[in-house]
Amino acid sequence: MRINRWVLLGIVLFFLAFPVLVPSDYYRHIFIIALMWVLIGSSWNLLAGFTGQVSFGHAIFFGTGAYTAGLCVTKLGISAWWGILLGGPVSTLVGLFIGWVCFRLRGPYFALATIAVGEIFRLVAIDWRSFTEGMEGILIIQTFRSKLPYYYLGVALAALCMFAIHRVVYSKWGYYFVAIREDQDAAESMGISAFRYKSLSLMISSFFTGLAGAFYMNYMAFIDPHVVFNLHDISIMAILVGIIGGVGTIWGPPVGAFIMVFLQETFRSSFFGLFPRWVSESHVLAFGLLVIFVIRYLANGVIGDWPKIRRLWTREKAYS
Amino acid sequence: MAYFQTEHLTKNFGGLIAVNDLSFQVEQGQIFGLIGPNGSGKTTVFNLITGYYPQTSGTMRFKGSTIDGLPTWKVCKLGIGRTFQVVKPLRRMTVLENVMTSAFNRRQSMQAAREKALEVLEFCELSKKLDYPAKGLTIGDRKRLEIARALATEPELILLDETMAGLTPQEQREGVELIRRVRDTGKTIIIVEHIMHVIMNLCDRILCINYGQEIALGTPAEVANNQAVIEAYLGKE
Numbered sequence: 039m040r041i042n043r044w045v046l047l048g049i050v051l052f053f054l055a056f057p058v059l060v061p062s063d064y065y066r067h068i069f070i071i072a073l074m075w076v077l078i079g080s081s082w083n084l085l086a087g088f089t090g091q092v093s094f095g096h097a098i099f100f101g102t103g104a105y106t107a108g109l110c111v112t113k114l115g116i117s118a119w120w121g122i123l124l125g126g127p128v129s130t131l132v133g134l135f136i137g138w139v140c141f142r143l144r145g146p147y148f149a150l151a152t153i154a155v156g157e158i159f160r161l162v163a164i165d166w167r168s169f170t171e172g173m174e175g176i177l178i179i180q181t182f183r184s185k186l187p188y189y190y191l192g193v194a195l196a197a198l199c200m201f202a203i204h205r206v207v208y209s210k211w212g213y214y215f216v217a218i219r220e221d222q223d224a225a226e227s228m229g230i231s232a233f234r235y236k237s238l239s240l241m242i243s244s245f246f247t248g249l250a251g252a253f254y255m256n257y258m259a260f261i262d263p264h265v266v267f268n269l270h271d272i273s274i275m276a277i278l279v280g281i282i283g284g285v286g287t288i289w290g291p292p293v294g295a296f297i298m299v300f301l302q303e304t305f306r307s308s309f310f311g312l313f314p315r316w317v318s319e320s321h322v323l324a325f326g327l328l329v330i331f332v333i334r335y336l337a338n339g340v341i342g343d344w345p346k347i348r349r350l351w352t353r354e355k356a357y358s
Numbered sequence: 359m360a361y362f363q364t365e366h367l368t369k370n371f372g373g374l375i376a377v378n379d380l381s382f383q384v385e386q387g388q389i390f391g392l393i394g395p396n397g398s399g400k401t402t403v404f405n406l407i408t409g410y411y412p413q414t415s416g417t418m419r420f421k422g423s424t425i426d427g428l429p430t431w432k433v434c435k436l437g438i439g440r441t442f443q444v445v446k447p448l449r450r451m452t453v454l455e456n457v458m459t460s461a462f463n464r465r466q467s468m469q470a471a472r473e474k475a476l477e478v479l480e481f482c483e484l485s486k487k488l489d490y491p492a493k494g495l496t497i498g499d500r501k502r503l504e505i506a507r508a509l510a511t512e513p514e515l516i517l518l519d520e521t522m523a524g525l526t527p528q529e530q531r532e533g534v535e536l537i538r539r540v541r542d543t544g545k546t547i548i549i550v551e552h553i554m555h556v557i558m559n560l561c562d563r564i565l566c567i568n569y570g571q572e573i574a575l576g577t578p579a580e581v582a583n584n585q586a587v588i589e590a591y592l593g594k595e
Contacts, residue, residue: 208468209468210462210471213455213458213459213462214459216448216451216455217448217451220448220449220450220451221446221448221449223446224446224448225459226429226430226431227408227430227434227440227508228431228434228507229431229460229462229463229511230459231429231432286450
């Protein structure tokens with residue numbers, strides 16, 4: 039779905055003005071996390087939604103980016119901010135290697151391979167203590183006490199990611215990615231090297247996911263293998279963001295990111311303290327129910343099925 | 359040196375010999391027919407030429423250089439386009455997007471690919487359905503889309519795999535007309551087809567195979583009157 043220029047301007051202005059309008063560190067924090075998920079969700083969607091290669095292992099790239107930033111401090115003695123520059127490229131190299139191995143497999147077999155590789159990365163990060171500090175994790179000192187620098191950096195990174203993905207999707211590469219998704223054999227007969235273009239898609243995807251990881255290290259100032267290489271909190275969450283927002287749409291993952299992060303926070307805080315504490319334990323159940331609902335009624339996600347949602351709304355208005 | 363030729367082309371699938379010692383030559387600008395009963399190995403020949411799987415032995419040459427062992431997409435880059443017998447539309451793309459994707463084979467920019475795609479779609483008489491999703495097309499239009507997509511890669515040699523099967527007589531007549539027009543643009547065509555009046559009308563030379571082996575090679579009239587061909591199709595008296 040192409041988006042109206044004025045709507046886009048409105049969105050940008052809203053995000054620039056938000057911390058001024060809402061001077062609450064709590065909401066700024068939630069927005070920062072959601073913006074980070076815009077990067078991860080959009081990256082996952084480029085690979086899975088547009089190129090048809092479903093990854094269950096995006097934590098690999100997130101963790102690699104985060105550890106790149108963390109290791110800048112512990113091993114190189116330089117600022118974790120170098121991770122913002124290095125996290126993307128290092129993750130891209132990891133992506134290139136994983137593609138070289140896993141793209142020999144098609145469809146569900148590729149997805150299974152990414153789960154396996156993801157777990158390998160997590161276990162290596164736990165056990166290779168001399169390099170990663172193991173489960174003690176990496177703790178750094180936050181550069182800024184205010185949320186604002188992180189917020190605006192998050193906005194900038196998310197905007198960069200959306201711009202890049204938009205450019206890619208409406209180019210030769212985008213057409214090639216979708217062709218591979220629709221029919222790999224047909225694509226090959228049209229002069230498309232499926233291996234080369236799947237690798238390209240994975241490289242772009244891993245670059246922005248790694249960038250998000252490096253951003254996370256700088257912002258949260260603490261990582262350990264269970265946090266950043268987590269199967270369900272990172273890899274599966276990336277898939278949920280894509281599915282809820284709309285797989286194979288440009289604007290689906292950003293919308294999905296905000297829906298998922300707000301939902302997660304609502305449950306984590308037991309509906310902002312309105313309900314007893316055990317409610318916070320049930321957020322996984324709630325995600326499950328949401329996925330069932332979306333797959334049953336909005337199979338293309340909130341953005342993919344937007345015309346359907348709008349029709350529902352206008353029809354009700356016509357009756358009343 | 360022939361424009362396109364195979365020498366002793368052989369393909370075994372385990373114990374089954376799908377293509378057996380097949381040698382033929384195609385001259386530039388010809389329409390070359392490949393016929394034979396069901397399961398005689400026609401589509402396998404196409405799959406060997408386009409590199410979907412490697413041949414067991416033998417060689418294939420296109421414009422003097424070998425194409426043995428090349429991956430499918432490189433064969434396309436060299437200038438050999440193909441259609442699929444079981445059509446493979448890119449279902450969730452529109453007709454225009456399908457053909458544009460092919461056009462990117464020789465053109466880099468969106469604008470150039472779009473121009474080429476529109477030109478090819480005009481040529482294939484699909485211009486009225488540019489924005490249809492490919493999955494919504496009738497079988498006749500899907501076959502046309504296959505041809506359009508092959509043409510948009512700007513090939514010199516086109517392999518057409520049963521592009522008339524399942525079409526009405528009217529659509530078949532239009533299809534024959536379309537293939538003639540493709541030939542008139544200077545392209546060379548190898549066509550696999552079961553419908554005899556189509557093949558007899560179109561082809562300059564015909565190779566008939568059975569069990570992967572050559573049983574007749576010649577002009578349409580020669581092949582149609584060949585005793586071995588008649589037996590392969592109708593059985594012995």
